Amino acid sequence: MLAEVASGGASEVVPKVTTLLKRFLTAKQLKQLHGLILVHGLNHLEGLVIRHLISFPSDYYQGIAHYLRLILRHSKQPDVFTATSVIRYFCNHGGFHEAFAQYVDMQRSGLLPSSFTVASALKACARLGNENGGMMIHCQVHSHGFCGDVYVETALLGFYTKVKDMETAQKLFDEMSERNVVSWNSMIDGYVRSGNIPLAEKVFSTMPNKDTVSWNTMVSGHSKTRNMEKALRLFQEMPERNPTSWNVMIRGYIDSDNIDLAQNFYNSMPQRNTISCITMITGYTKHGDVESARELFNNMSQKDQSLYNSMITCYSKNSHPKEALSLFDEMLQPKSNIQPDKMTLATIISACSQLQNFNLGSWIHESYMKQINITMDDHLRTALIDLYSKSGSITKAEELFKELHKKDIVAYTAMILGCSINGKEHIAIQVFDEMMASKIRPNLVTYSGILTALSHIGMVKKSYQCFDSMKNFGLEPTPDHYSLMVEIIGRNGRLDEAYDLIKSMPMEPHVGVWGALLRACATHGNVELGEIAAKHCFELESESSGYGSLLANIYASVGRWEEAKRLRERVHEKGSVKVPGSSWMDHQLE
DNA sequence: CTAGGGTTAG
Numbered sequence: 001m002l003a004e005v006a007s008g009g010a011s012e013v014v015p016k017v018t019t020l021l022k023r024f025l026t027a028k029q030l031k032q033l034h035g036l037i038l039v040h041g042l043n044h045l046e047g048l049v050i051r052h053l054i055s056f057p058s059d060y061y062q063g064i065a066h067y068l069r070l071i072l073r074h075s076k077q078p079d080v081f082t083a084t085s086v087i088r089y090f091c092n093h094g095g096f097h098e099a100f101a102q103y104v105d106m107q108r109s110g111l112l113p114s115s116f117t118v119a120s121a122l123k124a125c126a127r128l129g130n131e132n133g134g135m136m137i138h139c140q141v142h143s144h145g146f147c148g149d150v151y152v153e154t155a156l157l158g159f160y161t162k163v164k165d166m167e168t169a170q171k172l173f174d175e176m177s178e179r180n181v182v183s184w185n186s187m188i189d190g191y192v193r194s195g196n197i198p199l200a201e202k203v204f205s206t207m208p209n210k211d212t213v214s215w216n217t218m219v220s221g222h223s224k225t226r227n228m229e230k231a232l233r234l235f236q237e238m239p240e241r242n243p244t245s246w247n248v249m250i251r252g253y254i255d256s257d258n259i260d261l262a263q264n265f266y267n268s269m270p271q272r273n274t275i276s277c278i279t280m281i282t283g284y285t286k287h288g289d290v291e292s293a294r295e296l297f298n299n300m301s302q303k304d305q306s307l308y309n310s311m312i313t314c315y316s317k318n319s320h321p322k323e324a325l326s327l328f329d330e331m332l333q334p335k336s337n338i339q340p341d342k343m344t345l346a347t348i349i350s351a352c353s354q355l356q357n358f359n360l361g362s363w364i365h366e367s368y369m370k371q372i373n374i375t376m377d378d379h380l381r382t383a384l385i386d387l388y389s390k391s392g393s394i395t396k397a398e399e400l401f402k403e404l405h406k407k408d409i410v411a412y413t414a415m416i417l418g419c420s421i422n423g424k425e426h427i428a429i430q431v432f433d434e435m436m437a438s439k440i441r442p443n444l445v446t447y448s449g450i451l452t453a454l455s456h457i458g459m460v461k462k463s464y465q466c467f468d469s470m471k472n473f474g475l476e477p478t479p480d481h482y483s484l485m486v487e488i489i490g491r492n493g494r495l496d497e498a499y500d501l502i503k504s505m506p507m508e509p510h511v512g513v514w515g516a517l518l519r520a521c522a523t524h525g526n527v528e529l530g531e532i533a534a535k536h537c538f539e540l541e542s543e544s545s546g547y548g549s550l551l552a553n554i555y556a557s558v559g560r561w562e563e564a565k566r567l568r569e570r571v572h573e574k575g576s577v578k579v580p581g582s583s584w585m586d587h588q589l590e
Numbered sequence: 591c592t593a594g595g596g597t598t599a600g
Contacts, residue, residue, distance in 0.1 A: 157591095182591045188592090214592080217592045243593075248592075251594085276593085279593075279594060316596095344596080349596095383597045416598085417598065418598095443598085449598075480600060
């Protein structure tokens with residue numbers, strides 16, 4: 001029939017094409033048919049092609065989305081129904097930016113959205129946290145007269161609850177003439193998300209017909225706030241449980257660091273799904289138990305993309321980048337034949353960065369992503385910022401940083417750290433200030449980055465300010481942060497002050513802290529404190545001789561040759577000349 | 591509408 005279309009006259013072609021498009025077609029056939037449609041100038045039939053395209057199994061999302069983008073770029077806007085299907089398709093597969101862009105394009109070409117269009121576009125805005133977009137659509141709801149449509153109103157509610165504007169959500173909810181179970185559940189979810197458990201409970205208790213989702217949402221509210229007693233009580237009270245109910249409990253125990261109870265729930269649930277397994281793997285990832293995670297992974301008979309992603313992440317997060325890469329390779333093998341997605345690649349880029357395999361990392365960026373039609377997003381950009389800054393291509397990293405749609409804490413931190421290790425300390429400080437100005441909460445990693453920058457340029461006063469500001473964000477400095485401070489203060493020659501800081505630590509200083517003091521004492525030839533610091537280093541890490549050499553240097557620097565010689569001999573006897581790793585140390589050795 | 595997988599240090 002395809003051949004007939006190719007040869008036939010225009011009048012017979014239309015019904016044939018229409019019939020064909022209702023059948024099952026392979027991707028190749030569809031492409032051919034699409035070509036013929038264009039040859040015959042039947043552009044109005046493109047909508048059918050698009051709708052056919054998005055009915056393919058979602059495994060092919062990357063390819064389908066790519067083809068869709070091509071069609072949408074080169075043709076005139078599809079009809080409302082088709083455009084809406086496209087928006088929904090993007091939405092259901094995580095392409096929220098594209099969903100929203102399609103909605104905007106549709107408006108631009110003068111098409112009036114339907115209630116379905118509006119509901120889908122709102123969902124995209126909700127998931128993107130695009131507050132302006134959502135509010136704009138809210139206005140259109142009024143001007144297009146969609147008020148009173150339960151689906152639209154519930155979508156609006158979903159938008160406001162997702163962006164945590166519970167005041168507006170509550171107002172909308174109160175004014176709704178008709179509410180369905182989803183509207184109620186959205187309200188519970190909204191209060192749970194904004195951390196207001198009492199109000200969530202209030203909605204939950206006044207809700208007329210609770211379904212399993214209502215119960216699960218409430219249980220997850222308690223488990224998110226680490227109230228596992230209450231979560232368990234509700235879980236037991238539920239009239240009906242589905243796998244999600246169990247998964248929520250497992251996640252709660254994992255978040256409360258109770259991996260044993262999580263394990264118990266996992267073992268006793270009547271039906272496990274992939275998400276149960278992924279949740280457990282995440283728990284093991286957090287606990288650094290790579291072996292148990294792998295065991296669970298191996299036991300799954302059906303392994304999908306997400307499961308692979310969770311295991312690859314487990315390896316990458318626990319500093320097993322080689323294993324991450326080999327599992328990535330395994331998933332691409334014909335016998336498993338699973339497509340990687342953005343998440344896979346973000347993790348793999350991180351693994352490349354850890355392995356210093358910059359060629360593989362930039363090949364993924366420059367070539368592989370295009371090959372498999374994966375479009376850039378902010379998580380990928382962040383992973384690449386780290387990769388490029390670790391390989392010294394700080395300019396590339398800065399470019400990617402500029403391209404970010406939303407700069408989150410991870411992106412800022414990666415950039416700050418990237419600047420710090422590439423001799424752009426002042427830029428690092430600038431980026432840090434910019435982050436503070438945009439009211440993004442720094443975390444412990446951010447402070448490691450900025451203190452590293454400050455340590456390179458020895459800005460003592462600014463470092464103190466920075467260090468002291470940690471408590472404004474409820475952050476407790478870790479021994480690593482103290483090490484950095486000791487290094488900064490000590491390198492400036494203020495050794496007693498550095499020692500005082502160590503003594504003020506609320507926890508036991510680890511070897512890094514004493515090592516920083518010892519190195520500072522070596523620089524400034526302070527025997528008294530150097531001996532104290534060295535003593536602690538020996539106690540904490542007797543097998544390393546680097547500390548002995550440092551102390552010997554101190555003796556030598558003040559002319560106490562005998563002691564220096566004796567110490568060096570002892571170091572030599574031990575046979576080990578290993579020096580503890582430290583960026584500062586490396587500079588000293590150069 | 592509920593459950594899962596991504597990116598930053600050491």
